[in-house]
Amino acid sequence: MSILPSFFGRRRSNVFDPFSLDVWDPFEGFPFNNNNFGPLSSRSSETSSFVNANIDWKETGDAHVFKADVPGLKKQEVKVEVEDDRVLRISGERNKECEEKGDTWHRVERSSGKFVRRFRLPENAKVDQVKAAMENGVLTVTVPKVEVKKPDVKSIEISG
Secondary structure: OOOOOOOOOOOOOOOOOOOOOOOOOOOOOOOOOOOOOOHHHHHHHHHHHHOOOOOOEEEOOOEEEEEEEEOOOOHHHEEEEOOOOOOEEEEEEEOOOOOOOOOOOOOOOOOOOOEEEEEEEEOOOOOHHHHEEEEEOOOEEEEEEEEOOOOOOOOOOOOO
């Protein structure tokens, strides 16, 4: 764990998530988000807060379901991949809006830049059958689970 603020790119993770590959940053959300530190900060405003794509992961009886908030992105701007047979990688990019001559910007709050989130899938995941769908700015990735074969139990009659 880093005890220094992350000036070189923010990564969001859950400390209690044993499958997370991200590093916990205790200064996340601290007032280091803006780019007002001059030479101290090598982060550009292009990779500011959009890096924090919020993703929920739930396990149902037959699948692992990931839901990612990606408002304003088209499905062509989001990638879902399986790395090293067991790591689900969700990434994307929102491009910065082009400045046109004569435009006067009064406030810019919508962030742009890239995000990448990785999740180590458990052994019971069928990584060859991953499905993804996007609707209303929410990406849903479904990873089916291997059916656990219940042991056949045969009742034996006791004689005597």
